[in-house]
Amino acid sequence: MQTDLFQERALRRVARRQNIVVRFIRRYPLGAMGATVLLIFAFAAVFADQLAPYDPVANNFAVMFRPPGPQYLLGTDNFGRDVLSRIIFGSRTALLVAFTSSFVGATLGALLGVVSAYFGGRVDDLIQRVTDIILAFPLIILALAMVAALGTGTLNVIIAITIPMIPRVSRVIRASALALREMPFVEAARAIGASDVRIIFQHLLPNVVAPYLVMLTAFLGQAILLEASLSFLGLGVAEPTPAWGLMLRGAATQFAERAPWLALAPGIAISLAVFAFNLLGDALRDALDPRLRV
Amino acid sequence: MYRYFVSRLLMIIPTLFGVAVLTFVLLRLIPGDIVMLRYGTGALVSEDVLQAERARYGLDKPIYEQFISWLWGLVRGDLGVSMWTGKPVAYEVAIRLELTLQLAIMATLIAVALAIPLGTLAAVKQNTWVDYAVRVFSIAGLAMPSFWLGILMILFLLIFFRWSPPVVFTPLWQNPLANLTQLIWPALAVGYRYSAVSTRMMRSALLEVLREDYIRTARAKGLVEYLVIIRHGIRNALLPVVTVIGLEFAFLIGGLVVTEQVFNLNGLGKLIVDAISRRDYTMTQALIMLSAGVFVIVNFLLDICYMWLDPRIRYQ
Numbered sequence: 001m002q003t004d005l006f007q008e009r010a011l012r013r014v015a016r017r018q019n020i021v022v023r024f025i026r027r028y029p030l031g032a033m034g035a036t037v038l039l040i041f042a043f044a045a046v047f048a049d050q051l052a053p054y055d056p057v058a059n060n061f062a063v064m065f066r067p068p069g070p071q072y073l074l075g076t077d078n079f080g081r082d083v084l085s086r087i088i089f090g091s092r093t094a095l096l097v098a099f100t101s102s103f104v105g106a107t108l109g110a111l112l113g114v115v116s117a118y119f120g121g122r123v124d125d126l127i128q129r130v131t132d133i134i135l136a137f138p139l140i141i142l143a144l145a146m147v148a149a150l151g152t153g154t155l156n157v158i159i160a161i162t163i164p165m166i167p168r169v170s171r172v173i174r175a176s177a178l179a180l181r182e183m184p185f186v187e188a189a190r191a192i193g194a195s196d197v198r199i200i201f202q203h204l205l206p207n208v209v210a211p212y213l214v215m216l217t218a219f220l221g222q223a224i225l226l227e228a229s230l231s232f233l234g235l236g237v238a239e240p241t242p243a244w245g246l247m248l249r250g251a252a253t254q255f256a257e258r259a260p261w262l263a264l265a266p267g268i269a270i271s272l273a274v275f276a277f278n279l280l281g282d283a284l285r286d287a288l289d290p291r292l293r294v
Numbered sequence: 295m296y297r298y299f300v301s302r303l304l305m306i307i308p309t310l311f312g313v314a315v316l317t318f319v320l321l322r323l324i325p326g327d328i329v330m331l332r333y334g335t336g337a338l339v340s341e342d343v344l345q346a347e348r349a350r351y352g353l354d355k356p357i358y359e360q361f362i363s364w365l366w367g368l369v370r371g372d373l374g375v376s377m378w379t380g381k382p383v384a385y386e387v388a389i390r391l392e393l394t395l396q397l398a399i400m401a402t403l404i405a406v407a408l409a410i411p412l413g414t415l416a417a418v419k420q421n422t423w424v425d426y427a428v429r430v431f432s433i434a435g436l437a438m439p440s441f442w443l444g445i446l447m448i449l450f451l452l453i454f455f456r457w458s459p460p461v462v463f464t465p466l467w468q469n470p471l472a473n474l475t476q477l478i479w480p481a482l483a484v485g486y487r488y489s490a491v492s493t494r495m496m497r498s499a500l501l502e503v504l505r506e507d508y509i510r511t512a513r514a515k516g517l518v519e520y521l522v523i524i525r526h527g528i529r530n531a532l533l534p535v536v537t538v539i540g541l542e543f544a545f546l547i548g549g550l551v552v553t554e555q556v557f558n559l560n561g562l563g564k565l566i567v568d569a570i571s572r573r574d575y576t577m578t579q580a581l582i583m584l585s586a587g588v589f590v591i592v593n594f595l596l597d598i599c600y601m602w603l604d605p606r607i608r609y610q
Contacts, residue, residue, distance in 0.1 A: 133309060133316055136310075136586050136593075137582075137589070138548060138585060141547060141548075141566075141585045144582070147570065148320075148575075148578045149321055225439055228439055229441065232439075233552060235567065248445060257452055260453070263445045266442075270439055271438045274436070274438075274439075275433065275434070278437060279433075
């Protein structure tokens, strides 16, 4: 009897661990909702070629300003391009920019933060002073400055969004790594003669994964907003690449009265994606690192 | 306190210097020559004209000399001359300052006016539909780009009231009513987004305060509930909210840049976007320096404010 009970408990524990996804959904329904919305956007981005009913960049002046209907679900714009197809392809641009810049920015930031905390002293001082200076620029102003220096285009927008993120992540990661540095296992690693590189990659970085993931998701939403803002200003992704921010530029305000659907769909797409990332980010923060405020 | 003030003030100087270096380096990173980029290459413009232009902007001198003279200009308050209009940057800024400043103040007031009552309401009615409504409202504010909000407002006003944003800006002192009806919409678009983080902060700060012993004491001695909330609750919860409002000042700058574009307002935000699109490098450089400088100074003032609001904080 006794052993059966133990076995049952052990089995249950295993089952619980396997169902981490189910548990996440139960405890953080809003976060799960955000994740679902994002999966839909990701699906649209990956299978855009199959999903989009029309070519997103082909002009067709015979069907300009068609209101939403059975043939064009979200209507057409001033060049006769299908809005739905452009939204679907736009999610590819948005997610590409957001994921690349957040991933690169958060990873470089984490590395810099850990290095800064681990070495301390002059290295730390130098990195922190440079961080101070970059943080003195408001996010969008630094992004605008980068665009001014590099020019527009998808790759440059990714760089312009990545650079301002690095110091913001490194600050948070550094704080976590400072506490880690004093841990006995780091001292033990040093005692058996592990190199600095080994300690950083094997012992410190794996232990800052929680704040790293939280920062990464928090920046995904911000990156989408920033890309949309830059593109809207004409300083981001360049025409004819389909991008949500770009779709709101020009036509959406010029023909506001004639074709209000032009202004609605891209804005809803941006808000929905950012909203979903924020919900997921909040849930991840609560689950992984509740003290962190981002 | 005086000591902290001075040391904090002295810390600004190396930061501002670093900001100047970074701004300068960033805009010199541009591949090729600024003048070449602006006037096109070879055929259209003769080499003599290019040389003359370079000399006009001091680009023929060595790079460190250029930096020193630019920095010396900044120290004296001379921001240089615009490559596009040929007028001093300071003049271009001055004629647009009133609009942007008014918009910024209005947006901040709207943000505060939304955040404090809504955050208080959500905290007091925690876990009721009021709380959920406020939270959804503030999360939505974070997700909606302020330029889209602006476009929606224009759409709404145009369809229902046949109102479209006027082309010319009316200063406040000329016609207050026309001025306010023109600026209230962009201020709302920026202010709503600006308020979102502060509303969340107000809610969580007040929830924390309401759990304190002195709140129970105040209730136990029979103080009316609304006085408990106002006198003992809000007062103590306000500090982190003030900080957040200051920290989110960057949001305000970002919001202004895009919203001025939507509402066709000729302010500083539009000036910086135009300067970048027109490859007006002297103007871009000056404006980026200016906004970063303002941001640094606002953060400094915020630190001082923080100390003044909460005398318990002691700094080394």
